[in-house]
């Protein structure tokens with residue numbers, strides 16, 4: 001469903017992705033882990049063309065994402081992204097934030113967009129906060145609005161870039177709980193996270209990136225319990 005093949009990327013002279021390959025079936029959850037600067041965010045951003053890979057192939061549902069004639073707006077409708085910082089509009093309510101994309105990008109009517117937003121906010125457990133402004137919500141609630149906003153576009157793939165890293169520890173659980181719910185619904189998800197217990201519980205495959213390269217990948221039981229590479233073991237010890 002998503003096939004990343006030998007993707008390389010440079011910023012100027014600096015190579016940040018070096019022949020990265022992995023693939024996902026529909027409904028799979030893949031977790032990308034690795035040290036700071038290893039290229040995790042860059043890899044995600046290449047999938048929705050927020051960053052341009054110079055070499056390799058990324059096929060999504062049989063279509064080449066990196067082709068020059070790819071409709072990038074359509075690609076970004078199909079691929080939802082959730083960031084570490086929630087990036088909500090402060091002057092819009094939860095409903096307003098979630099309805100914006102369906103209204104502006106999908107062209108739904110005001111009423112349709114608000115109905116869809118309400119449904120997605122219910123889905124992330126915020127049915128009682130439809131009219132709250134971001135400043136009235138906790139970080140965990142704001143991030144759940146961020147997830148609802150991505151879901152409202154009915155994406156076929158969801159990218160998560162450290163969705164809980166900006167949260168106080170006591171708020172992380174509610175966001176992971178929403179993500180687990182999406183996993184159960186069969187959403188295809190590519191997730192950068194340092195939450196190893198989450199990765200262990202839901203990942204079909206864990207990909208360990210270091211210095212732009214895939215050092216090792218495999219099912220979480222294998223990668224966490226019996227890493228084949230010494231480098232993987234050292235990284236896991238450090239973050240445990």
Ligand code: ATP
Nearest residue numbers: 011014016034035036037038039040041042043162
């Ligand atoms: P972190 O865990 O800190 O988020 P990461 O694994 O997500 O790190 P990236 O953000 O993908 O790493 O960065 C990979 C490398 O690319 C780093 O050396 C970074 O400095 C560099 N880089 C990222 N974005 C840019 C940019 N827009 N211009 C130049 N260099 C960049």
Ligand code: MG
Nearest residue numbers: 040041042161
């Ligand atoms: Mg990053």
